[in-house]
Amino acid sequence: MAKCLVLGGNGFLGSHLVDSLASQGHTVRAFDRFSRDKKFKAEGVEAIAGDFMNRHELNEALKDIEYVFHFISTTTPFTAENDPLIDIETNIRMSVELFDECVKQNVQKVIFASTSSIYGLDVGDEPITESVIPEPVSPYAIGKLAIEHYLHYFKHKHGLSSVVFRISNPYGERQAPNSKQGVIPIFLEKIAANQPITVFGDGSMVRDYIYIKDVADMVAKSFEHTKHHLYNLGSGKGESLSQIIDEIKQVVGREIQIDHKPSMSTFVPRIVLDSGRFQSEFDMRPQVSLRDGIKKTWDYIESRHEQS
Numbered sequence: 001m002a003k004c005l006v007l008g009g010n011g012f013l014g015s016h017l018v019d020s021l022a023s024q025g026h027t028v029r030a031f032d033r034f035s036r037d038k039k040f041k042a043e044g045v046e047a048i049a050g051d052f053m054n055r056h057e058l059n060e061a062l063k064d065i066e067y068v069f070h071f072i073s074t075t076t077p078f079t080a081e082n083d084p085l086i087d088i089e090t091n092i093r094m095s096v097e098l099f100d101e102c103v104k105q106n107v108q109k110v111i112f113a114s115t116s117s118i119y120g121l122d123v124g125d126e127p128i129t130e131s132v133i134p135e136p137v138s139p140y141a142i143g144k145l146a147i148e149h150y151l152h153y154f155k156h157k158h159g160l161s162s163v164v165f166r167i168s169n170p171y172g173e174r175q176a177p178n179s180k181q182g183v184i185p186i187f188l189e190k191i192a193a194n195q196p197i198t199v200f201g202d203g204s205m206v207r208d209y210i211y212i213k214d215v216a217d218m219v220a221k222s223f224e225h226t227k228h229h230l231y232n233l234g235s236g237k238g239e240s241l242s243q244i245i246d247e248i249k250q251v252v253g254r255e256i257q258i259d260h261k262p263s264m265s266t267f268v269p270r271i272v273l274d275s276g277r278f279q280s281e282f283d284m285r286p287q288v289s290l291r292d293g294i295k296k297t298w299d300y301i302e303s304r305h306e307q308s
Contacts, residue, residue: 008072168234172212199261234273
């Protein structure tokens with residue numbers, strides 16, 4: 001079994017990945033600030049509290065590690081939009097320092113969580129394959145693409161193996177509603193608190209939503225055996241914001257107050273991923289439907305509100 005380090009191991013993506021890796025029998029070390037209670041449920045996970053911006057702490061976390069899962073981000077699409085320099089000075093710079101440390105410590109492979117928004121504005125109506133040339137327009141996506149390119153550099157310069165997963169729109173339990181990322185949990189949190197939801201634009205923006213545990217399982221079961229450097233991970237189905245709201249209404253069984261605001265010019269109107277490369281190589285597909293995933297997320301959020 002592999003010795004794995006999950007950077008951002010107490011975050012939304014990372015904590016579910018920690019659980020999935022542990023369930024596969026791997027030795028798992030989770031690196032995060034751990035400013036909140038541990039989100040992951042797996043037993044026997046080594047939790048290391050540290051700051052991604054501290055190279056010494058990263059260096060310590062990398063000792064005796066074979067596989068590094070770079071699932072940490074210091075920004076969101078909203079925060080990067082408001083101050084692109086933060087993304088450059090934190091995410092991009094520290095990712096380069098991380099890869100340099102991985103080379104020094106003989107890490108076998110880096111697995112990087114990228115984003116579907118990397119493809120940009122003019123992607124057409126068909127699901128996007130990995131052959132589409134990225135033309136990102138948002139600072140967050142530009143930063144993700146830069147990190148992807150640095151992985152290419154470290155592969156050719158130093159022989160550091162890596163694989164990139166461009167993930168569509170993951171949603172589910174443990175997603176922080178105050179991060180301004182992830183419309184489904186954000187909407188559900190607002191509804192649970194009897195507050196109106198905010199929709200940017202007219203509700204026609206289309207995204208490809210995938211349940212978080214499906215993402216974590218697909219990554220955990222494939223990372224050792226990848227044949228390509230790049231994979232899309234999505235459901236392959238596009239849902240507009242209006243359709244998402246309709247699905248939520250069916251799950252929560254109540255009317256929803258909606259505030260409409262103008263969308264930003266860098267918002268991509270439509271992104272649906274073609275995950276055929278991954279599915280044909282590993283014979284794995286998302287298992288949880290949108291309705292069921294929203295229900296699981298709603299049950300989780302309701303239970304938290306009842307406990308508070």
